[in-house]
Amino acid sequence: MARDPSERPTPPGRPAAGTIFYLLFGPIVWSLHFLAIYGPQSLLCARGLPEAVGPTLMGATLVCGLALLAAILAPERLARLMKAAHWPAERQAFLDTVMRALAGLSLFAVLAGGAGGLILPACPGLR
Amino acid sequence: MSGWRALPPLLLAVLALAGCEGVQSALEPQGPEAARIALLAEVLFVGAGAILLLVVVLTAIAVYAPEARRRWLARHRVVVIGGILFPGVTVSVLLVYGLLLMGAGEADPGRATGAGAEGGGSGEPIRIAVVGEQWWWRVVYQEADGYRFETANEIRIPVGRTVELELTTADVIHSFWVPKLAGKLDMIPGRTNRLRLAADRPGVSRGQCAEYCGGAHALMAFEVVALSETDFAEWLELTAGPAPEPEGEQERRGRKLFLAAGCGGCHTVRGTPAAGTIGPDLTHVGGRLSLAAAILPNSPEAFASWIVDNQHIKPDNRMPPYGIFGDAEVEAIAAYLASLR
């Protein structure tokens, strides 16, 4: 065991923030997707540009969906990118599992959010 | 869970007691939108019941079964299948169902929004503006030729025709809800919400304000009366016109008192000098099903008690109680109002 961690110089490249963001990658992408569909839809409808809603919605869903898919398929690359890949094996396995499962749930939520665009018109209230 | 076991019979007993007074029930639809939602509700209740049963049975197995019989449940795979895949598939189906249902009203006859609206076969929609006020409903009929007339707390509509309600508010947020005809839609300051609904058979539906709007929110109801096309035309003809002349001595005295006491400052009775717009239009108030936003029966006695005692019947409403009248005077005014059919 590490007898005296305090006397060792701080090893570079292992910030906790990167690891936390790596862990939360999926839901963070979902949040961005949510912003990217709801915000523009409200603004475009208010400005009388309903025809621009569909493409924005589909574009955001595609980009976010692909990002999540990539995270699920290649977690080690994402981890390296976010400087979250240097933990002991046991920890890394935990981080990877949780990140991928979260990304999977987020992918579902992103697709469900996008689904409305296929079925409903951009702006009317339909009552 | 034996506390639960005791419940259903009790509930059944209560159901039997309650009978079927469903004049405000979402489960007894009288129009296409409410019918679609009632069907959705049935699907949801059956599905939810099945899932609840599944969870209860699995929990019972997990708690009480001998080890060999419950071992199959104690697996990671159960969590993945039961907790992720199963709900995932269920909510996906429900989401699509719900989204399709939101657009389903567009296919109703006479409901298309675009230029093809006339093709629906049910003619032009009837246009009615409803204004929520603390604590009553102002109803304004807008006829095709631009003629508008006002009534209150009661909406009559013809069966089979689409009715387009223009919902606004004069003060705070209210919500327009007639469960037998459609889901609710809010009335919000600065906005106009449009609700289209239709009745598919004659009958009375009770509605009520569904957004808390202060003091007497509980006492802000109304009725929607669906009439056959001919009855509706007859009613419309009558109601669009001025108030009938009082026939009896009592009624004539009532009208004189009504006008002399300044009731016309707040109320309109078309065909008389009373032209106030603060309170409900009373031109044909005697012909309505109920009084005071559907909280009193329509009778001379109810008029009388409202005039004297309205702050007790509907606390905080904007009409002052008229203690200045003697009994005979109140009776006369009540008789006059009741005669305004």
Added chain:
Amino acid sequence: MTDTSDESSEGARPGAAPPLPNEAPRPEGELEALKRIWATPKGWRVIKAVNNTPVGLFYTGAALLFFLLAGVLGLLMRVQLAVPDNDFLGQDLFNQMFTVHGTTMMFLFAVPAVEALGVLLLPQMLAARDLPFPRLSAFAVWAYVIGGLVFFSTILYDLAPDGGWFMYPPLTLTEFSPGDNADFWLLGIGFIEISAIAGAIEIIVGTLRTRPPGMSLDKMPIFAWAMLIFAGMIVFAFPAVILATMFLEIERAFGWPIFTASAGGDPLLWQHLFWFFGHPEVYIIFLPAAGLVSMIVATAARRPLIGHNLIVVALIATGFFSFGLWVHHMFTTGLPSLSLGFFSAASMAVAIPSGIQVFAWIATIAGSKQRFRITTPSLFVLGFLFIFTLGGLTGVMVAMVPFDWQVHDSYFVVAHFHYVLIGGMVFPLFATFYHWAPMVAKRPLSERLGRWCFWLMFGGFNIAFFPMHLAGLLGMPRRVWTYEGGLGWDGYNLVSTIGAFILAAGVLVFLVDLIRNFRPGESGKPNPWDAGTLEWLPQDVYATRSIPYVTSREPLWDQPGLAREVAEGRHYLPDAPTGGRETILTSPIEAKPQCILQMPGPGWSQLLAAVFMAGFFLLLTVKLVIPAVACGVAAIVACLVWAWDLDPGPGKGPVSIGGGIKLPVYLTGPASHGWWAMVVVMFVGASLYLSYVFSYLYIWTVSPDVWPAGGVTPALPDASWPLASAALLVAAVALFAGTGRTLGERDRPRILTPLLLAAGGTCVVGAVAIEILGHWQSGLRPTDSSYAALVYMASVLTGQVVAAAVIMTLYTLARHVTGRLDRVRRASFENTALLLYFGAGQGLIGLLLVHGFPRMTG
């Protein structure tokens, strides 16, 4: 949070049992010293206490008191509704009662109760001697108790708010609610939200930085995960409602028309902001309860949770998705269908994490060693499972937009949320009372009374609330003080009332049990349930005798002899090397010891700060401005006195905690706990400001005509005004950055330091003043329109950060003058600088929005 890191992988412990960090027997006097240092003040002075156990007990007790009070209101309302056309309560009183019932249950019971459990259980579960900011939790408790009692008592003299717990304008604007009633809600609850945020800061830093050595993130107990996410959600959700409350109070008091449609405002903005808080709020309450359930299930099954990692996933996913549901409460407002579709989707997605947890619990129960142990806590857990599942299913129903059009604001929804909240939170809470009572008391609660309590509560609950589903479907709207007979609702309402009294009888049995058996103290059997987590180690006022090295999720199951070793003082920090209260500060991911965290003991300052702050808010409510200001000043002084001892400097370190590890006793910079707390505060501020940016853009979409291009509003001030303001903000940042470099050696202060500090503080004040002046000279007045109000709100929001930064700058100056600020001992300065940088950044974004956006959209 960028560089907190000496987290090295080489430190991983091999499987073989290593020698323990410290030798036994421990030197004489060590235990006595610990006891003396951690002693709880005796008698009435106990209100000075700051240690988590007494504070947690006050907190829990107060929450329970509010539960009972609000419950009595619930019973009175049920009496009123038992039969149609009843006039037992009357309109005014009933409307006040449902407002106070809802508000109290949500703000004064549910959130505080959960925070209380965090304060009470978390340090024990993490084998920390205390939470990292003990006085902050004591402050949070007293602020809440005083504010809560005053708020609740308004019901007794007809001063209670009557706008409903969600206080929708315009009903709550002065025009329709002229009295002080609504102000009691806005200021009282706003104040209590501050206390909730204080608790959240404590919990975030506590779970991430005071775990025992070896308890890496993957070994953290589920409850700690739940509390971490709970606190994170508070940080992002509460600011939205704080902003909404500020808007509404400012509109009520000064007529800035943000919610008035005729002046370009929109009452729906309130609903967006309120529910952006209000929906996550439900999960804020539920997640910790779910965490407690996970802990109890594992203990009663005597095995680790099946699907532990998936439960962590579920908690995190719920935490995020719940922020995408807020319009769920606005399905009937007439928004575009597609918008509703987005929110319906998120409402559906959030069902999956609940599914994961339910099946993980079932699987774990099925995997019990021998049989799943049926005790009072596990009965409450099973009851929870049933009620919560039913409530979750009706939740999926109301997420279906067309179904919601019917049941929204009806008794169906009343039934639904009571299933979710009582099922999802109150039942786990009672399970918790029975499960963890032995940890803080001399003996457990009674199993026999516990079972009575459970069955009465479970039966009564279902009898009371199940019929409400039916009443709602039959058309009964919520928040009605009376109803007409013969609509089919009469029978259901009567049954509901009967059920409510049965439920209350169950709670009464619990109170009897509490009075008969609950005696706070430490002499009980240490681990009566044979549980696996650290809160069941032998405890005393100082928490555990030594802080264990942890190698498993359930250390008491997997590390045999741990309890004995810990009690013998053979693990870390068996003593008090600095002579005061302290615990080990560890790294966030790997939990490696980094520092000895010195903590303050009992004191008056946090208590006085709470009293005066409560006084400030409450006196302001009743418009006694001068006494209010006096209280405000007193509160600031008390806070400064409180803060004065918190930056002790490195004088006593480094010290040994055993196992050859020597730790510093003082840290500054990104690894220190103060820095972390400051970062959390900045997240709160950022969230508040983002809510503001949303409001600005939202109102623009509703009323672009009141923006400068619309013609009715004066043109924006000339670009030189915002440029001057921006220049001052940048200068302030530069001056503070420069100050950091001038800090000298101890006892050799430099004259440049105070000069730069003062100049920096002056610059930010000037920047805000110029921004306000620019708009004022253009002829714009905040009462003109919603646009004008929002323009001035930007300065109000930046102004309050700047005001705090200026007070802290003065404090830092005082530290410098008294020789308590130097190159090493610099935490005070760092925190002040962080806040100032944040304020400057926010100010710059505000300038960009207020001056850039209208120019861009022309």
